[in-house]
Amino acid sequence: MTAPDFITALCLLAGAFFFLGGTLGILRFPDLLSRLHAVTKADNLGLGLIVLGLMFQAPSVAAAMKLALIWGLALLAGSTSCYLIGRHTLARQRTPTRRLRD
Amino acid sequence: MPAPTPAAMPGLDAELIFDLLLCLFLLGLALRILTTPQLYQGAILFIAFGLGMALAWTRLAAPDVALAEAAIGAGLVGVLLLDSLRVFAPAATAGLREPAPARPPSPTRHRQLTAIVLLAAAATVAIPITLAIWHLPAGGGLTAAVAEAMPESGVDHPVTAVLLNFRGYDTWLEIGVLLLAMLGLLAIHGDRPSTAGSGDQAAAVRPDALLDWLTRLLVPVLVLAAGYLLWLGKFAPGGAFQSGVVLAAAAILLRLNGFALIERLPSLAWRAALLLGFAAFLVHGIGSLLAGRALLQYPPGHVGSWILALEALAAFSIAFTLAAFFIALNRADRSDPVVH
Structure with a gap:
C-alpha cells in the first residue's frame, strides 16, 4: 500500500466515523436543534475528510481542486x-x- | 421500479452483497411508504426512498439519472410533498409534536377492492418490464447505434445526445409534464402566486443579518453552479434538469430571505417564463418540419450550440416552474398574519 493510498484509507475511515456519529445523533438526540448540531458535524467534518481522502486519488491537481x-x-x-x-x-x-x- | 442488477463486475462479492442489500432496502422502504398510516411519515420516507434510488442509479452507472433523482425525486418532490401536506392536511404535519390521527379505516370490502385494483395495475406494469429486461439484447441494446451516431450529435456525452438530439421529444414531453403539473396547481390555487392578497409574506420576513449575508454569498455561487452544470452536459453528466434544480434552489433561498423576485413579475412575464422551455421546443419542432427535416432535427452545423441554447431556455423554465411550485404552496400556508 503506497503512502497516498494509506492516507486516503485513513481519511475515508475517519469521515465514515463522523457520518456514523452524525447519524447516531439524528436518531438519538432529543430535539431538533441538537439533531441539527449532529448533522452539521457529519456534513462538514465527515464530507471534508472523505473529500480530503479522495483528493489524494485525484488524477490531476485540477480534479483535486x-x-x-x-x-x-x-x-x-x-x-x-x-x-x-x-x-x-x-x-x-x-x-x-x-x-x-x- | 427498475431493480439494480449486479451485472457490472461479476466476481466481486462485496459489490453483489451491497447491491442486494440496496434492493432489499428499497423494497422494504417502498412497502413501508405504502403501509404507513401517517402521511407525514410517508412523505419523509419517500425522500429517503428517492436518495436510495439515486444510489441504485449510481450503482447502475447512470450518474445522470442519479443526479436528477436526488435533486428532483428526493429533494424538490420531497419538499413539495411536505408543503402539500401542510396545506391540504395540516393535522398530518402538526404531528411533529402530537401524533397525527390515522386515516379513518375504510370498510373492509372497499379496501379489498382497492388492493385488487392496485395489484392488477402493478402487475400490468411489472410483467412487461420484467419481460423486457429478460429479452434485452446481449449487445446492450441501442448503445452501439448511439456510439456510431455520436459524431453527428453535436455533443460528446451520449446521454445528452439521446435526450436533446436523438430523442428530443422525450425532454420536450418531460418539460410538458412539469407545465401540466403547474397548471394543476394553478387550478387548485386559483391564481399565480403574487405579493398582492392576504399575508404579504415578503414583507413579513424579519431582516436577518446572517441569513442576508449567507444568501448574498450563496446565490451567486448557485447561479454559477447552474451554468456550469448546463455547460457540462455537453461532455459529462449534467444538463437542463440538473441545472434547473440548482437555479430553483437559488430562487427558493432568495424567497425564504424575503426577496419576492418571482411574485413581483408582471403576469405576462410570469406566464412567459413558465412557457419558455416548452415553447422553445415547439418552435424548434415546427421549424424543423417546415424546413423539411425530421421532427426536432437540428439544422446541419452548430448542432452543439443549438442544443445548448435549447437547454438554457429549458433550464430557465424548469427552475422557474419548480420555484413557483414551492412559493405557491409555501404561501398558501401563510395566510395567517403570524410572522413565521
Missing part, C-alpha cells in the same frame, strides 16, 4: 439550510399557538 470546491459548496449550502431550519424552529417555539390554530 474541484473536489475541494464541492466541499466548499456543500459547507455553504449546508450551513445556510441548517440556519434556515434552526431559525424557523426558534420562531415556531416563540409562537406556540400557531400550530394549534386548526
Whole structure:
C-alpha cells in the first residue's frame, strides 16, 4: 500500500466515523436543534475528510481542486439550510399557538 | 421500479452483497411508504426512498439519472410533498409534536377492492418490464447505434445526445409534464402566486443579518453552479434538469430571505417564463418540419450550440416552474398574519 493510498484509507475511515456519529445523533438526540448540531458535524467534518481522502486519488491537481470546491459548496449550502431550519424552529417555539390554530 | 442488477463486475462479492442489500432496502422502504398510516411519515420516507434510488442509479452507472433523482425525486418532490401536506392536511404535519390521527379505516370490502385494483395495475406494469429486461439484447441494446451516431450529435456525452438530439421529444414531453403539473396547481390555487392578497409574506420576513449575508454569498455561487452544470452536459453528466434544480434552489433561498423576485413579475412575464422551455421546443419542432427535416432535427452545423441554447431556455423554465411550485404552496400556508 503506497503512502497516498494509506492516507486516503485513513481519511475515508475517519469521515465514515463522523457520518456514523452524525447519524447516531439524528436518531438519538432529543430535539431538533441538537439533531441539527449532529448533522452539521457529519456534513462538514465527515464530507471534508472523505473529500480530503479522495483528493489524494485525484488524477490531476485540477480534479483535486474541484473536489475541494464541492466541499466548499456543500459547507455553504449546508450551513445556510441548517440556519434556515434552526431559525424557523426558534420562531415556531416563540409562537406556540400557531400550530394549534386548526 | 427498475431493480439494480449486479451485472457490472461479476466476481466481486462485496459489490453483489451491497447491491442486494440496496434492493432489499428499497423494497422494504417502498412497502413501508405504502403501509404507513401517517402521511407525514410517508412523505419523509419517500425522500429517503428517492436518495436510495439515486444510489441504485449510481450503482447502475447512470450518474445522470442519479443526479436528477436526488435533486428532483428526493429533494424538490420531497419538499413539495411536505408543503402539500401542510396545506391540504395540516393535522398530518402538526404531528411533529402530537401524533397525527390515522386515516379513518375504510370498510373492509372497499379496501379489498382497492388492493385488487392496485395489484392488477402493478402487475400490468411489472410483467412487461420484467419481460423486457429478460429479452434485452446481449449487445446492450441501442448503445452501439448511439456510439456510431455520436459524431453527428453535436455533443460528446451520449446521454445528452439521446435526450436533446436523438430523442428530443422525450425532454420536450418531460418539460410538458412539469407545465401540466403547474397548471394543476394553478387550478387548485386559483391564481399565480403574487405579493398582492392576504399575508404579504415578503414583507413579513424579519431582516436577518446572517441569513442576508449567507444568501448574498450563496446565490451567486448557485447561479454559477447552474451554468456550469448546463455547460457540462455537453461532455459529462449534467444538463437542463440538473441545472434547473440548482437555479430553483437559488430562487427558493432568495424567497425564504424575503426577496419576492418571482411574485413581483408582471403576469405576462410570469406566464412567459413558465412557457419558455416548452415553447422553445415547439418552435424548434415546427421549424424543423417546415424546413423539411425530421421532427426536432437540428439544422446541419452548430448542432452543439443549438442544443445548448435549447437547454438554457429549458433550464430557465424548469427552475422557474419548480420555484413557483414551492412559493405557491409555501404561501398558501401563510395566510395567517403570524410572522413565521
